[in-house]
Amino acid sequence: MPKPIAADIARSLQQRIDAGEWADGRQVPPERDLAADFGVARNTIRRAMDLLRDQGTISRHVGRGTFVTNGAKHSLSEIVAGMEGASPADMMELRLLLEPLSAANAAINASAAQLAGIEEAHRAAIAATDIMTFEQWDSALHHRIFACSRNELLRGIYDLLHVLRNQSPWFDMKKRSFSEERRQNYCRQHDAIVTAILSRDPEAARAATLAHLKTVEANLLGR
Numbered sequence: 001m002p003k004p005i006a007a008d009i010a011r012s013l014q015q016r017i018d019a020g021e022w023a024d025g026r027q028v029p030p031e032r033d034l035a036a037d038f039g040v041a042r043n044t045i046r047r048a049m050d051l052l053r054d055q056g057t058i059s060r061h062v063g064r065g066t067f068v069t070n071g072a073k074h075s076l077s078e079i080v081a082g083m084e085g086a087s088p089a090d091m092m093e094l095r096l097l098l099e100p101l102s103a104a105n106a107a108i109n110a111s112a113a114q115l116a117g118i119e120e121a122h123r124a125a126i127a128a129t130d131i132m133t134f135e136q137w138d139s140a141l142h143h144r145i146f147a148c149s150r151n152e153l154l155r156g157i158y159d160l161l162h163v164l165r166n167q168s169p170w171f172d173m174k175k176r177s178f179s180e181e182r183r184q185n186y187c188r189q190h191d192a193i194v195t196a197i198l199s200r201d202p203e204a205a206r207a208a209t210l211a212h213l214k215t216v217e218a219n220l221l222g223r
Contacts, residue, residue: 006047009038013048014057017068028058028066062087088173091165092217096210098158099142103193103209104202106148115198117144122194126187131178139165141190145197145209177219189215 013028022028031049035042049066052058059069110118121141128134139162146158189212196204 006044006051009040009045009048010051013052017057022068024068026068028068030065086164089221091161092213092221094161096213096217098154099146099213100206100210102146102149102154102158103197103205106145107197107200107202107205109150110148110197114144114148118194118197122190125190128183131175134183135174138186145193173220182219185215186212
């Protein structure tokens with residue numbers, strides 16, 4: 001008898017969820033148990049779980065497991081709670097989408113006080129002599145640039161991202177990849193971003209930010 005493929009397993013799991021075997025908010029058995037139940041490799045189970053996640057049936061949380069959601073979340077608090085398990089790769093993808101545009105926006109809209117705050121954070125990051133201090137001012141620099149947006153919703157999204165990137169999975173990856181050589185390179189890239197913003201050059205600010213984030217992505221994720 002041929003082994004079930006990922007789509008078959010996803011349908012079977014969906015039927016079991018619909019039948020109430022695992023209620024909303026309940027944890028789904030781990031991949032190794034499901035692989036044994038279906039007689040397939042764990043990567044097949046993983047592909048089936050990806051299908052269920054993509055259709056909103058389950059959500060995955062790093063270090064906690066996989067839980068039934070079975071549809072859209074109904075409240076802001078549920079949505080935010082679901083984001084707590086976001087991976088560093090997911091956060092990096094969001095940063096690549098948002099931050100180059102925010103830097104261009106800052107070059108156009110930042111007030112004199114906001115420009116001074118951006119420059120202050122940049123100078124403090126340059127002066128930092130340890131990872132904790134550098135990370136504090138590095139985070140502050142990016143946050144201050146994004147704060148120049150006049151869009152309250154975008155600012156709120158970035159505030160949440162700011163909190164998530166200061167949690168342990170992200171910081172642990174930064175710590176493992178940190179070196180003085182990389183810190184100096186980040187500072188040079190920050191200087192290009194800040195110079196473009198102070199010069200009111202949105203295209204240069206966007207390009208410099210994208211280049212910087214690509215460097216961070218390569219150092220953190222090996223891409």
